[in-house]
Amino acid sequence: MSGNRPVLIGAxxxxxxxxxxxxxxxxxxxxxxxRWSQATQPTVKTIAVEAVLIGPKRLLIKKALEAMALxxxxxxxxxxxxxxxxxxxxVSGMTVSLDMQITDLRITHSTGKRxxxxxxxxxxxxxxxxxxxxxxxxxxxxxxVATATAGSAPPPNPVPRTPGPPI
Amino acid sequence: MSTFLRxxxxxxxxxxxxxxxxxxxxxxxxxxxxxxxxxxxxxxxTPEGLAAAVTLPAPxxxxxxTVIRDDVTGGTVLLRRKVIPGLVYRAGELALVVRxxxxxxxxxxxxxxxxxxxxxxxxG
Numbered sequence: 645m646s647g648n649r650p651v652l653i654g655a656x657x658x659x660x661x662x663x664x665x666x667x668x669x670x671x672x673x674x675x676x677x678x679r680w681s682q683a684t685q686p687t688v689k690t691i692a693v694e695a696v697l698i699g700p701k702r703l704l705i706k707k708a709l710e711a712m713a714l715x716x717x718x719x720x721x722x723x724x725x726x727x728x729x730x731x732x733x734x735v736s737g738m739t740v741s742l743d744m745q746i747t748d749l750r751i752t753h754s755t756g757k758r759x760x761x762x763x764x765x766x767x768x769x770x771x772x773x774x775x776x777x778x779x780x781x782x783x784x785x786x787x788x789v790a791t792a793t794a795g796s797a798p799p800p801n802p803v804p805r806t807p808g809p810p811i
Numbered sequence: 812m813s814t815f816l817r818x819x820x821x822x823x824x825x826x827x828x829x830x831x832x833x834x835x836x837x838x839x840x841x842x843x844x845x846x847x848x849x850x851x852x853x854x855x856x857t858p859e860g861l862a863a864a865v866t867l868p869a870p871x872x873x874x875x876x877t878v879i880r881d882d883v884t885g886g887t888v889l890l891r892r893k894v895i896p897g898l899v900y901r902a903g904e905l906a907l908v909v910r911x912x913x914x915x916x917x918x919x920x921x922x923x924x925x926x927x928x929x930x931x932x933x934x935g
Contacts, residue, residue, distance in 0.1 A: 798827065799829065804830075807819065810815065811815050
């Protein structure tokens, strides 16, 4: 019943997101000649988003995504001042991730969807400073708390009840 | 206006809860959700334990009632409100009133007999 909340990639709202995958973890290295393994460092967080662009503004959204992905030198000048501060923030129901950068942007136009564009975006975490990384983690937790309080009711029992006596 | 008949809320099922109600040859889905801010939750370590209760509404604590008419189109939302005791709400062809709501903290996302009570009525 709630409204369709878009996934924000920077300032670009993606309303029709089909899937979103986030991968993160810790790198485990095997010590050569030994049976010990060592956890060396966190792996780079990556987010993959699959979305569909529809509607009259789809080409504008595509251009805005391209600007953030810096697909041409002409666009660097437009995007660089904003990116110098905090990279691309990704805000969704699942995560708030600051300092992301688009590493791969794939746009498909096919006969199957004539008036729509399929977009596949891969983003990688490029932290500028420990402070901004911490802010991102704190925002993630705040999101989790807010999501928990806004829970929806469970599905009703199919057996209907009838009203009781007058009050 | 006809007399209010008591809504068959079962507080022991816990909140949020929803149930179907047949009233006047139509089917409705009622949803009841309780929101209580963490700062105003009663202490669960008192002898009352999980039966410690909050009377709604209170600052930071309220009851939300949702009424959906169960029709072929998949449901029409008739009402979604924070309810105030004593006020009569119109929800499509229904009239609803909540007389009192007292929720024990054990029934927040949990089932059990903790003497929670919701007195609410429906009229056509």
